[in-house]
Amino acid sequence: MSLGPYRAKRDATRTPEPVPEGHGPEPAVDHTGDEQTGRGDAFVVQEHHATALHWDVRLERDGVLVSWAVPKGLPLDPATNHLAKQTEDHPLEYATFGGDIPRGEYGGGHVAVWDSGTYELEKWQEREVKVVLHGSRVDGRYVLFRTRRDDWMVHRMGRPPEGWLPLPQGLSPMRPTEGPVPADSDAWAYEVAWGGAALLVAVEGGRLTLAGAGPVAAFPELRPMGLQLGSRQVLLDADLVVLDDAGHPDRTRLAERLATPKPGRALLRGAPVQLLVRDLLHVEGRSLLAAPYDQRRAALEALELQGPCWQVPPVFTGAGAAVDAAARAQGLPAVVATRRTSAYRPGEVSPDRVRSS
Numbered sequence: 001m002s003l004g005p006y007r008a009k010r011d012a013t014r015t016p017e018p019v020p021e022g023h024g025p026e027p028a029v030d031h032t033g034d035e036q037t038g039r040g041d042a043f044v045v046q047e048h049h050a051t052a053l054h055w056d057v058r059l060e061r062d063g064v065l066v067s068w069a070v071p072k073g074l075p076l077d078p079a080t081n082h083l084a085k086q087t088e089d090h091p092l093e094y095a096t097f098g099g100d101i102p103r104g105e106y107g108g109g110h111v112a113v114w115d116s117g118t119y120e121l122e123k124w125q126e127r128e129v130k131v132v133l134h135g136s137r138v139d140g141r142y143v144l145f146r147t148r149r150d151d152w153m154v155h156r157m158g159r160p161p162e163g164w165l166p167l168p169q170g171l172s173p174m175r176p177t178e179g180p181v182p183a184d185s186d187a188w189a190y191e192v193a194w195g196g197a198a199l200l201v202a203v204e205g206g207r208l209t210l211a212g213a214g215p216v217a218a219f220p221e222l223r224p225m226g227l228q229l230g231s232r233q234v235l236l237d238a239d240l241v242v243l244d245d246a247g248h249p250d251r252t253r254l255a256e257r258l259a260t261p262k263p264g265r266a267l268l269r270g271a272p273v274q275l276l277v278r279d280l281l282h283v284e285g286r287s288l289l290a291a292p293y294d295q296r297r298a299a300l301e302a303l304e305l306q307g308p309c310w311q312v313p314p315v316f317t318g319a320g321a322a323v324d325a326a327a328r329a330q331g332l333p334a335v336v337a338t339r340r341t342s343a344y345r346p347g348e349v350s351p352d353r354v355r356s357s
């Protein structure tokens, strides 16, 4: 174990990261016990918003932090292995580091401790490391195994955390019934219907997947929403729109975006999409499909999703006529009302969600 590669990549005058002195003896390597290095069983996971978002998983070993960069973070689902790239050993002081590495420096971007704790060692070999992590966010048995050179995979052994469910696959949006919107009633929540492309958006490990609107590469402006969510796992119901200068949905330009898998700079500038998020179907291992709309909506608002190309437009309870009048005055297509006690029924036409026709 050596911190040479760690030092070689960093200039102590330019980065706020701890850079131990480069001369003198190498850090305490104590094969006889842990007297010089504490208990020797610390682990830390740092969320690192570098050029690409990743989570750095570090295990204390022989006086250093042996490190892997994991693009999607530690998996909670034993059915899904995640890639892990072994990186240079880090000094023990790094375990509490958080801050901003300046752009242009090695690993430039924000670093924050995501979880830390201790680990029980079950096996440490050249190609396989097996540990039980005891943190506040992650608790469980993991194996890291080398596939080639610095490429490893990380696998959760046993079960997912108690009650944790993976994101459901293959769902499609619930569709509204067309008809007269129920008159003002406290039983309903009203919002503007934007008339865009309805889709479901899954986010996991900071990465987006779109169901119903083509590959996510077609909408690069939405990618930062994944970064904003970080490690939070969600499934969202949303409307994709292109707004014109007056704030009205522009169906022609939306159609152009939907038909363009690799938009050029001119199209991205001329027809940026907006993701209008209206419902939350799954969050942090918990399905909300059967939960009443009010509860889903409260959980959605708690996510505080807000960015240049994504937002959660307001809903109004018991005020259908006012929302309808406001929408029409602004030339917006219609109003949608959702029964506040209703469940979400993927792929179905729901009598509990009504769109004015």
Ligand code: MN
Binding pocket: 048, 050, 054, 055, 056, 069, 107
């Ligand atoms: Mn990193």
